Amino acid sequence: MKTIKLNNGVEMPMLGYGVFQVEPDECQRCVEDALKSGYRLIDTAQAYMNEEGVGKAMKNSGVKREDIFLVTKIWITNFGYEKAKASIEESLRKLQTSYIDLMLLHQPFNDYYGAYRAMEEAYKEGKIRAIGVSNFPSDRLIDLAHNVEVKPMVNQVEAHVFCQQIKAAKYMNELDCKVMAWGPFAEGKNNLFTDEVLAKIGAKYNKTNAQVALRYLLQRDMIVIPKTTHIERMEQNMNVFDFELTKEDMDEILKMDTGHSVVIGSHQDPEVTKWFMTLLK
Ligand SMILES: NC(=O)c1ccc[n+]([C@@H]2O[C@H](COP(=O)([O-])OP(=O)(O)OC[C@H]3O[C@@H](n4cnc5c(N)ncnc54)[C@H](OP(=O)(O)O)[C@@H]3O)[C@@H](O)[C@H]2O)c1
Structure with a gap:
């Protein structure tokens, strides 16, 4: 598995398995299938309500804990120092582990500075190997990075062929934040799986649209975490390291960028912020 080095020297796999919208009941089976298929990075979150399933799968899989790179995220209702600190312990308990490889703040709302301090503390205590954020627009990321002791190592953002994060990636790069x-499939929106540009490029390498979409992001130095509940698709999505897109292919896919979210909306849109505020009530 290809890895990427975070700004504290920790090596992280560049391709992993995400469990958003995987039902709690199904999560254990899915993560066991993913581990069987060779995935070693698992991405979950407190808000997905399936950390227990991930924990059970890791225990049951026979794969050594140190060979798995486990990512989870603190939800906004657990932000603020005290609540975040308690929620880190809760995640460790649910995941049946003594450490988390990467912990992220899920959204840039509520008291995220307090929550970040709780992560920094757990990082120093060895309970978390790397820390970062998710869905942070560049302005908030720059502000955070300049006002915390342990710089964010990762920003997990919506990124796929239709929303390529070109400008945001430039700022993250400046901050050495991966x-x-x-x-990575835009959750199938804009007909990604049947898109003709991706299909034409894929035909040259005998690869599917899904594989071309992942390969593109990997060649842009992004870590990818596709989700599927089907083992054949898990295997297909892993099988992206035996071909390389040419500069012409990359340029062609670059033209597919719309420059904006197609899944959730902009985190800088006040209407999106208002919606998140309803979740805090
Ligand atoms: N930080 C955040 O705010 C945030 C937000 C969203 C997601 N995430 C993370 O990112 C991960 C991936 O994103 P996502 O789950 O939103 O969407 P995604 O990976 O872009 O797309 C998942 C969809 O693609 C289908 N699919 C997967 N592989 C396929 C293939 N080879 N051929 C055809 N269809 C395929 C899946 O269907 P089946 O399952 O039916 O196969 C599912 O409907 C999540 O699981 C989560 O870990 C984070």
């Missing part, structure tokens, strides 16, 4: 692409 880009982790969530929704």
Whole structure:
């Protein structure tokens, strides 16, 4: 597995398995299938309500804990120093582990500075190996990075062929903060799986649209975490390291960028912020 080095020297796999919208009941089976298929990075979150399933799968899989790179995220209702600190312990308990490889603040709302301090503390205590954020627009990321002791190592943002995060990646690069692409298939929006540009490029290498979409992000130095509940697709999505897109292919896919989110909306749109505020009530 290809890895990427975070700003504290920790090596992280560049391709992993994400469990958003994987039902709690199904999560254990899915993560066991993913580990069987060779995935060694698992991305979950407190808000996905399936950390227990991930924990059980890791225990049951026979794969050594140190061979798995485990990512989880603190949800906004657990932000603020005290609540975040308690929620880190809760995540460790649910995941049945003594440490988390990478912990992220899920959204740039509520008291995220307090929550970040709790992560820094757990990082220093060895309970978390790397820390970062998710869905942070560049302005908030720059502000945070300049006002914390342990710089964010990763920002997990929506990134796929239709929302390529070109400008945001430039700022993250300046901060030595790695880009982790969530929704690498745009959750199937804009007909990604049947898109003709991706299909034409894929035909040259005998690869599917999904494989071309992942390969593109990997060649842009992004960490990718595709989700599927089907083992054949898990295997297909892993099988992206035996071909390389040419500069012409990359340029062609670059033209597919719309420059904006197609899944969730902009985190700088006040209407999106208002919606998140309803979750805090
Ligand atoms: N930080 C955040 O705010 C945030 C937000 C969203 C997601 N995430 C993370 O990113 C991960 C991935 O994003 P996502 O789950 O939103 O969407 P995604 O990976 O872009 O797309 C998942 C969809 O693609 C389908 N699919 C997967 N592989 C396929 C293939 N080879 N051929 C055809 N269809 C395929 C899946 O269907 P089946 O399952 O039916 O196969 C599912 O409907 C999440 O699981 C989560 O870990 C983070």
